[in-house]
Amino acid sequence: IPRVLDRSVIDRWEKTMDQEAFLMSRRLIREEGLLCGGSSGTAMAAAIKAAKSLKKGQKCVVMLPDSVRNYMTKFLSDGWMVEKGFIDEPLRDSIDQHIWWSNVPVSSLAPTYPITVEPEGSCSDVIQILLTGSAFLTA
DSSP, rough: OOTTOOGGGGOOOOOOOOOHHHHHHIIIIIIIIIBOOOOHHHHHHHHHHHTEEEEEEEEOOOOOBBSSSGTTTTOHHHHHHHHTTTSSEEEEEOOOOTTTTSSSOOOSSOOOOOOOOOOTTHHHOOOOOOOSSSSSOOO
């Protein structure tokens, strides 16, 4: 456990299993276009569990801690997922066709731009962005 982890600020722990983490990562890639790794799948799966207990008006923020770069031959591969017992059969032919953008040419999509925080940004800058939904901060 890293020494920088301050357990006193943690309200609750959520346990996830590899299977749900990898399936969630694949879902985030497929449905949201987020090229995230297994730890990101773990974070999202845990957040979904935790969000079920939120009260009206509360929000849940999830940080996706990794990318897919180191996993290209692992959970992205149906064969690897079958071999490791995470899925029973390849999913390639059973991808949900209800995803609204699945048959739309990229050229017809109106892109939105991600809101990012520069390295010199403060925690209060991030909170302001979360509260306003705007990356344009006023002094």
